[in-house]
Ligand code: NZQ
């Protein structure tokens with residue numbers, strides 16, 4: 076196990092009706108906030124009204140900025156930054172999914188600086204301050220509700236890039252599983268695929284003697300594997316959504332990283348798909364991850380076989396562990412199919428004409444590699460994309 080520091084400061088407020096507490100919790104940090112949300116689901120469900128009732132009751136004023144789209148855009152971030160500066164707003168309250176939360180985090184950084192926040196996404200400097208961010212989560216998926224990350228797309232050049240900073244842990248996140256009841260089936264499937272990916276990125280490591288975290292990751296993977304079909308079959312099953320939502324947060328709050336180095340090539344490669352083709356992040360991962368596995372499995376067949384046996388109930392073939400490992404990948408693909416997701420580029424409407432471009436963009440013109448389990452250069456990324464055709 077590697078040395079590590081672990082601290083996750085996000086207060087999680089979990090359970091039925093907990094959005095009613097948003098005003099009182101927010102009042103502990105700010106009197107005037109930016110209320111940030113997406114394309115309208117929070118209005119249709121009545122959630123936004125309950126949030127503003129709670130803010131009003133606590134004496135918190137707000138300025139609204141809706142319109143965040145999946146794969147959130149830089150131009151709206153700039154609008155939010157402007158509003159925060161103009162009105163002296165003290166906190167960004169995100170009501171929605173990963174896209175809204177990531178946009179809120181970008182605004183929170185931009186609101187306290189003079190230059191363009193996009194510089195951080197280009198790796199030019201790191202944030203030294205940010206407004207506090209708080210969230211009311213409506214979809215278990217990205218894990219942004221207690222992560223250090225934000226991923227934004229710049230329209231010009233279709234560049235989707237992440238920033239990670241401890242400053243971006245939300246101060247609190249409200250997780251009411253009931254809020255997920257209204258999710259479209261496709262978004263449920265994408266959320267499940269994203270959570271599973273966050274676990275697999277961490278699982279496939281070269282660090283040795285990480286047995287405890289292996290077991291934690293396997294338990295969380297099994298939870299998502301089991302609960303995702305349940306919530307699809309019974310969209311108002313509170314018990315199943317509770318397991319799914321809490322597992323989704325734990326999958327990405329960095330606890331399951333401790334003592335190990337995750338891979339993250341599949342995420343980096345998926346961001347190229349989302350950037351150019353605007354596909355849903357989870358749907359992209361269901362295509363990229365199996366292809367990545369086929370490419371890198373030989374690096375540590377025993378680890379892949381262990382995963383296949385413990386998570387996918389494959390019987391161990393001691394003479395041919397690679398057969399066991401491959402069967403694990405086959406069962407993962409079958410699980411995606413059962414959720415209604417495709418596992419090939421063509422299922423996303425993506426042809427083969429821009430594979431070189433994605434491989435070049437993903438590695439900044441072959442000047443950097445992606446992933447840690449195996450470091451992939453431009454040719455490696457291209458090979459993974461070919462395996463996804
Ligand atoms: O915009 P509205 O109308 O709210 O609709 C949303 C959106 O269309 C809808 N939705 C959300 N909650 C709903 C609902 N519809 C009905 N009922 C509800 N309760 O779902 C759609 C997708 O929302 P989005 O926020 O895009 O989903 P998700 O949470 O999957 O976020 C995806 C984004 O997060 C990034 C991804 O790259 C992607 O851009 N990620 C962020 C990470 C982080 N910050 O740590 C890590 C992840 O790996 C990921 O990269």
Ligand code: ZN
Pocket residue numbers: 217269272273342356
């Ligand atoms: Zn993800």
